[in-house]
Amino acid sequence: MSSKKSDGAMLSIDDLRQVTFSITRKCNLTCDWCFNDAGKRYEDVLDTETLVRILESISPYAEGITFTGGEPFLVRDIGDLIQKAIYLDFKEISITTNGVAIPRKYEPLLQHKRIALAISIDGDEPRHDSNRGAGTFARTKKRIEELVEAGINVALFMTVSKRNLDCVPALLDLANELGVIGVSFQRLRCIGRGRNFNEEALSNVELKTLASYIQSAQEKITKYFVNFKDPMRNLLNEEFVAVYKDLPQNYICGGCQAGISYLYITEEGIVQPCAFLNIPLGHMLKDDLVDIWEHSEVLNSLRNKNRYKVCNLCTYWHMCRGCRADAYNTTGDYMAGDPSCWTNR
Incomplete structure (x- = not known):
């Protein structure tokens, strides 16, 4: 992993690696804790031509693009957008989906x-169906089997809460059974409809237990990748800490990537640091992406250790910095401490 100096000075647009683009808020399901409060009641805001223009604005800089929503496969011209992303030479093209109704014509x-x-x-069928609707687990599993059989790269993705924490081992077993390329985990963020489930968010002890279990799984499993999408994931990785602990504290080498190597774009074209951090930085149809990335006060604060509260005193700042979204959604201050941090309690 490369490191980058961040002493409060702006990072170059060359540091931008990954963009997630919500292309619709429309969805065929109404999952309990959807961060985007997606559902059937929404209509698409931007037409295909405009979505393509935004892709073209991203492509000179970001290596990876993720289409999300809502349900991306409900966008009428999703095939055209995928083909455009291939043509624009994004190195990685990811599509997040509930998997219920991926049209066969796109295979x-x-x-x-x-x-x-x-x-x-x-998680397991009862937990999955309790969140997404009766019968969705069976339908999704069947579609995954068909997609894998068709030679399509499929990874599983699990949002972990108190409701399904005990299902993590079963999901790893399911990944092995289905023959997918990997499985990723993230903690529940209490945003969107997730605000109604604050009591299901992981405690700091539960988050550490989850991180430790996933770290152990990563060391044992070689058939498919196992990923924990959490800024605190490196703190239990003794090898990582040993390699990077002596870097100057103003060198970033991991942790929360909001504004460090990552941006999120809403279905309206609004630029945010992260999908879970609803702070507008600009608009893709009105503002220059380079100018947003290099001169946003919010982004440059995220890169400056001296602006942090609580985390600025931590020896792991350069490899963690906590979840800025959880800090903001809990306290209203994106520079506050991560409420789920297990090192400052």
Whole structure:
């Protein structure tokens, strides 16, 4: 992993690596803790031509693009957008989906080696169906089997809460059974409809237990990748800490990537540091992406250790910095401490 100096000075646009683009808020499901409060009641805001323009504005800089929503496969011209992303030479093209209704006509296109589907599974069948609706687990599993058989890269994706924490081992077993390329985990963020489930968010002890279990799984499992999408994931990785602990504290080498190597764009074209951090930085149809990245006060604060509260005193700042979204959604201050941090309690 490369490191980058961040002493409060702006980072170059060359540091931008990954963009997640919500292309619709429309969805065929109404999952309990959807961060985007997606559902059937929404209509698409931007037409295909405008979505393509935004892709073209991103492509000179970001290596990876993720289409999310809502349910991306409800966008009428999703095939055209995927083909455009291939043409624009994004190195990685990911599509997050509930997997319930991926049209078969897209299977030849989805076989492209640079494309991967991230399909949400919330644990075992009862837990999954309690969140997404009766029968959705069976339908999603069947569709995954068909997609894998068709030679399409599929990874499983699980949002972990108190409701399904005990299902993590079962999901790893399911990944092995289905023959997918990997499985990723993230903690529940209490945003969107997730605000109604604050009591289900992981405690700091539960988050550490989860991180430790996933770290152990990563060391043992070689058949498919196991990923924990959490800024605190490196703190239990003794090898990582040993390699990077002596770097100057103003060198970033991991942790929360909001404004460090990552941006999020809403279905309206609004630029945010992260999907879970609803702070507008600009608009893709009105503002220059380079100017947003290099001169945003919010982004440059995220890169400056001296602006942090609590985390600025931590020896792990350069490899963690906590979840800025959880800090903001809990306290209203994106520079506050991560409420789920297990090192400052």
